Amino acid sequence: MAPEKSTDSLVRERLETLGFSLLSEWDVLAFLYRHGTSLTSAAQMAHLLGDNKAAVGAALDRLESLGLIQRSRGSQGVRLYRISVPADPLRYSCFIELMNLAEKREGRLLLLKHLSRGSLQPSIRARGLRIA
Amino acid sequence: MAEDTVIRTGIAGLDALLLGGIPRSNVILVEGGVGTGKTLFGVEFIYQGITQFNEPGIIVVFETSPAKLIRDAAAMGWDLPALQAQKKLQIIFTSPQVIEQELRSADSLLLEMAVEIGAQRIFIDGIGLLRQASNTGMPAPFSGPGSYRELLQQLIEGLDREHLTAMLSHEIGTYPEAQVTAESAGFLADTVFLARRTLCNRRIFRTIEIVKSRGQNYEPGEHTLDIRDGKGLEVFRRVQAPFRHNLAQPTSTARRSFVGVEALDQLFGGGVFDGSTTLVAGLSGVGKTVLGTQILREGALRQGKRGLLISLDEHPAQIARNAGTLGLDLQEQIDSGMIHVLFESPQELNIDIHYATIINLVEKHDIQRMVIDGMTSYSNALIEQTVYRDFVHALVAFSKFRLMTTFFNYENPEFLGLSAFMPDFPVSSIVDNILLLSLVEMGSSLRRCATVVKARGSKHEFDSREYVIEQGGFRLLPFDELAEVKPRPFSAYSSILSRAPTRLGAAGTGNRSSRSGNVS
Numbered sequence: 001m002a003p004e005k006s007t008d009s010l011v012r013e014r015l016e017t018l019g020f021s022l023l024s025e026w027d028v029l030a031f032l033y034r035h036g037t038s039l040t041s042a043a044q045m046a047h048l049l050g051d052n053k054a055a056v057g058a059a060l061d062r063l064e065s066l067g068l069i070q071r072s073r074g075s076q077g078v079r080l081y082r083i084s085v086p087a088d089p090l091r092y093s094c095f096i097e098l099m100n101l102a103e104k105r106e107g108r109l110l111l112l113k114h115l116s117r118g119s120l121q122p123s124i125r126a127r128g129l130r131i132a
Numbered sequence: 133m134a135e136d137t138v139i140r141t142g143i144a145g146l147d148a149l150l151l152g153g154i155p156r157s158n159v160i161l162v163e164g165g166v167g168t169g170k171t172l173f174g175v176e177f178i179y180q181g182i183t184q185f186n187e188p189g190i191i192v193v194f195e196t197s198p199a200k201l202i203r204d205a206a207a208m209g210w211d212l213p214a215l216q217a218q219k220k221l222q223i224i225f226t227s228p229q230v231i232e233q234e235l236r237s238a239d240s241l242l243l244e245m246a247v248e249i250g251a252q253r254i255f256i257d258g259i260g261l262l263r264q265a266s267n268t269g270m271p272a273p274f275s276g277p278g279s280y281r282e283l284l285q286q287l288i289e290g291l292d293r294e295h296l297t298a299m300l301s302h303e304i305g306t307y308p309e310a311q312v313t314a315e316s317a318g319f320l321a322d323t324v325f326l327a328r329r330t331l332c333n334r335r336i337f338r339t340i341e342i343v344k345s346r347g348q349n350y351e352p353g354e355h356t357l358d359i360r361d362g363k364g365l366e367v368f369r370r371v372q373a374p375f376r377h378n379l380a381q382p383t384s385t386a387r388r389s390f391v392g393v394e395a396l397d398q399l400f401g402g403g404v405f406d407g408s409t410t411l412v413a414g415l416s417g418v419g420k421t422v423l424g425t426q427i428l429r430e431g432a433l434r435q436g437k438r439g440l441l442i443s444l445d446e447h448p449a450q451i452a453r454n455a456g457t458l459g460l461d462l463q464e465q466i467d468s469g470m471i472h473v474l475f476e477s478p479q480e481l482n483i484d485i486h487y488a489t490i491i492n493l494v495e496k497h498d499i500q501r502m503v504i505d506g507m508t509s510y511s512n513a514l515i516e517q518t519v520y521r522d523f524v525h526a527l528v529a530f531s532k533f534r535l536m537t538t539f540f541n542y543e544n545p546e547f548l549g550l551s552a553f554m555p556d557f558p559v560s561s562i563v564d565n566i567l568l569l570s571l572v573e574m575g576s577s578l579r580r581c582a583t584v585v586k587a588r589g590s591k592h593e594f595d596s597r598e599y600v601i602e603q604g605g606f607r608l609l610p611f612d613e614l615a616e617v618k619p620r621p622f623s624a625y626s627s628i629l630s631r632a633p634t635r636l637g638a639a640g641t642g643n644r645s646s647r648s649g650n651v652s
Contacts, residue, residue, distance in 0.1 A: 034197065034199050035197065035198050035199070036216075036223050036224075037222060037223060038224070038225045039224050039225070039230055039231075039234065039241060039242060040225070040227065040230060041230070044227055044229075044230070072241055073241075075234070075239050075240065076230075078226075078230050078233075078234070080224075080241050
């Protein structure tokens with residue numbers, strides 16, 4: 001099997017293990033991974049990501065339900081968002097592998113291939129993936 | 133000030149300038165332009181608070197990526213992720229708008245987190261960005277600097293309410309709005325540091341000034357701020373007179389031999405006092421460095437005094453080699469720890485750091501004799517005469533405080549004769565003794581001439597004496613050694629130092645007893 005194909009299947013498997021499929025979900029996760037604890041609102045995050053508020057809000061809901069992020073209570077329209085590194089060893093290793101993979105352009109392109117754009121317009125470049 | 137009423141920054145050298153620390157409730161502002169080290173300053177304040185004083189802290193960033201902050205901190209040897217894992221540190225990425233509303237809110241998430249980790253310190257990086265939050269698009273006083281000041285007041289109020297000692301960084305730009313907002317922050321803060329980055333002769337100097345600090349005394353002026361890879365920041369007090377509590381100056385009546393040459397000691401009226409300072413001035417090639425080597429060897433070998441040679445011109449290996457060719461084994465004394473050598477290139481000299489290095493070496497090794505080989509190099513490196521004077525004054529004061537005997541070698545630029553001891557940066561008035569080493573043209577040969585022109589507290593001699601540099605080093609020729617041969621001794625001439633030696637008649641060789649100087 002060619003190395004590219006192996007990585008391709010690896011990415012698909014890791015995404016399935018973690019349980020998300022939308023590009024906006026990855027973007028939000030990558031944003032919080034890079035920024036650490038963030039005191040912000042979904043609208044501000046959407047502004048920084050170049051996405052729309054509804055998509056980011058939905059991504060936050062989904063990531064929280066998957067146990068990948070934590071949200072504090074709301075105050076003045078903002079929350080504290082933190083990455084929640086999976087406690088399960090398999091999910092943890094998937095999480096770390098994907099984050100490392102996204103450090104390289106080839107890895108980001110693979111992620112882009114496997115993630116659905118959802119509401120995101122094709123013309124909008126996902127910042128989390130840094131396609132440009 | 134009582135220990136618990138002050139907060140120590142933990143930044144090396146800074147707390148000493150703050151005479152212990154900053155009053156605990158003070159709001160601290162660090163102002164500066166791009167690249168002055170503001171962010172690093174704030175991060176170290178938090179890091180040292182946690183690691184040295186067990187005071188958890190929060191870092192709030194608006195523009196800086198936390199990942200880069202962590203990376204840059206790691207380069208300083210600070211493991212921020214480990215502190216986050218221990219729940220002693222929280223780095224929060226947010227926006228000015230959010231922080232503005234957060235600190236006004238009774239149920240602030242930020243302050244809730246501060247309580248959660250027991251935070252006692254907070255650093256907010258880039259407080260000037262709050263002016264975005266104050267820009268409501270409405271006319272004054274609802275927007276602009278006025279409302280920015282109100283916003284800052286609210287922020288300070290909120291931090292104070294939670295008993296957080298806050299350090300805020302504020303960039304100083306060249307555009308008017310930035311200057312106005314920085315001014316507002318400066319008025320409201322209790323302690324203000326001004327960080328500067330100056331380009332001078334293609335070199336970069338970073339400095340920090342304590343502009344104000346309410347409720348305490350501190351060391352004013354512009355001090356060097358050094359960023360050291362793997363270690364963090366260090367502040368070096370600007371070179372000046374010693375700290376106020378060190379003003380007492382001991383004196384000694386003990387005299388020591390200069391280089392173990394009795395005739396030279398006689399010129400000084402019986403050696404030099406412990407704790408005295410001596411300027412050895414002369415043209416390049418007259419033997420100043422050799423004499424410096426002998427001074428240190430005499431101290432180490434015969435007087436049991438540890439010595440320090442500071443060289444800005446010659447590498448220590450070269451000095452040791454040259455001394456060796458004259459039979460003066462310097463390396464042996466270096467190896468035994470009796471003589472220490474500090475070599476620094478004048479091109480990269482930062483005088484505050486250099487001075488601190490000297491102080492540390494002297495104190496660490498209990499140095500009692502010091503030779504500075506190359507005062508001219510300092511004058512070339514420092515450019516500003518005031519800084520040079522401050523350095524020499526500080527060094528002289530420090531030497532005297534420790535009763536350390538110090539010798540300054542100075543290369544006089546004038547070839548034959550001289551019009552001033554130190555024509556470029558005159559500091560000869562502050563030393564106790566001056567030994568002038570000259571070249572004298574006699575017929576077709578150049579000969580070396582030593583003259584003691586100043587020896588405070590001593591009845592020194594004013595005779596100009598010929599000397600040679602030979603195996604064993606500096607040797608002063610006896611008055612009459614060459615009386616029967618040509619060329620004649622210096623005592624046969626007048627105007628030796630005036631560029632025009634004039635031969636006296638036969639009677640001119642006598643009458644030495646009338647040439648002793650007064651006690652000066």
